Amino acid sequence: MSTHNSKAINDLLDIMAKLRDPDGGCPWDLEQDFSTIAPYTIEEAYEVADAIADGDMNELRDELGDLLLQVVFHAQMAQEEGHFTFEDVANSINAKMISRHPHVFGEGDATTTDGVNQTWEKIKASERAQKAETKGHDRHSALDGVASALPALMRAEKLTKRAARVGFDWPSTDDVFDKLHEEIDELKAEMTENPDQDRIEDELGDMLFVMANLGRKLGVDPEVALRRANHKFTRRFHFIEDELAKDSRTASQSDLQEMDALWNKAKKVERGQA
Numbered sequence: 472m473s474t475h476n477s478k479a480i481n482d483l484l485d486i487m488a489k490l491r492d493p494d495g496g497c498p499w500d501l502e503q504d505f506s507t508i509a510p511y512t513i514e515e516a517y518e519v520a521d522a523i524a525d526g527d528m529n530e531l532r533d534e535l536g537d538l539l540l541q542v543v544f545h546a547q548m549a550q551e552e553g554h555f556t557f558e559d560v561a562n563s564i565n566a567k568m569i570s571r572h573p574h575v576f577g578e579g580d581a582t583t584t585d586g587v588n589q590t591w592e593k594i595k596a597s598e599r600a601q602k603a604e605t606k607g608h609d610r611h612s613a614l615d616g617v618a619s620a621l622p623a624l625m626r627a628e629k630l631t632k633r634a635a636r637v638g639f640d641w642p643s644t645d646d647v648f649d650k651l652h653e654e655i656d657e658l659k660a661e662m663t664e665n666p667d668q669d670r671i672e673d674e675l676g677d678m679l680f681v682m683a684n685l686g687r688k689l690g691v692d693p694e695v696a697l698r699r700a701n702h703k704f705t706r707r708f709h710f711i712e713d714e715l716a717k718d719s720r721t722a723s724q725s726d727l728q729e730m731d732a733l734w735n736k737a738k739k740v741e742r743g744q745a
Contacts, residue, residue: 483539484557487547505548512541513620524702570594592636613637625694627683635687647685654678710737 490500515538522531546557571594572587573579579590613636617629634640641647658674661667686693708722711733715725722730 483543484547487540487543491547491551500544503544503548505545508541508544508548509620512538512545515541520698524698622694624679624683624697625692627680628687628693631680631684631687641684641688644685644688647681647688651678651681651685654681707734707737707741710734710740 489495490497493501515534519531519534519538522534542560543557546555546560550556569576571590573590573594574582574587613633614630617626617633619626621629631640641650654674654677658671658678661670661674683693686696711725711730712722714733714736715722
């Protein structure tokens with residue numbers, strides 16, 4: 472790390488320490504703990520992803536700074552309680568990255584991305600087993616280490632990926648499509664035969680879980696795909712609002728037929744057909 476970078480990091484650590492100083496610090500910062508800060512950490516990570524999706528490098532720089540602040544905030548609170556310091560955090564990830572890249576820092580010989588991934592997963596599996604043993608767990612599950620706090624769609628994809636590694640997987644995408652059609656039929660049945668909100672939620676969850684599986688089989692991250700769809704929906708709906716605004720109207724002053732026509736127009740504009 473260059474001297475310039477070291478100074479910037481040290482300045483940030485000093486700022487955070489001052490904010491948490493009982494003598495003259497910020498009342499809001501002093502009231503926080505790990506659980507209250509965790510939602511902000513998650514939010515900042517998503518804002519980083521948004522900046523990347525938008526291709527805005529200035530915004531990405533700022534959002535990465537916000538995310539780094541979250542790391543510093545947690546480390547400061549941990550230091551205050553005598554658990555670990557920011558330096559310990561950095562040392563931990565340094566050791567982990569060196570351990571997981573033996574082809575770069577050791578005697579490993581992985582020369583392809585697939586080879587690197589296989590090595591990475593073997594090392595992670597070993598780390599998970601060691602962690603479980605340290606915590607006194609008798610049973611080691613293939614699903615260990617998939618955080619329950621992940622967004623549901625992302626967690627579904629990770630759970631199915633773990634299960635697939637031990638052979639619990641559909642042989643082909645055709646099998647997944649068959650299962651998806653089955654789940655859709657079951658959802659329709661619950662909606663029409665004896666509507667029960669709890670059962671409908673259960674069947675909808677099954678359908679979404681299969682969709683996450685399908686994304687994995689197709690090599691598509693379902694969370695990224697859905698975020699992309701959200702961006703597309705937002706972009707096209709804004710187009711509808713802008714078109715209506717030309718007549719000094721809002722969406723609530725339009726109707727579905729008109730807005731649907733404008734939606735199709737937005738699609739043509741995006742494809743360069745208008």
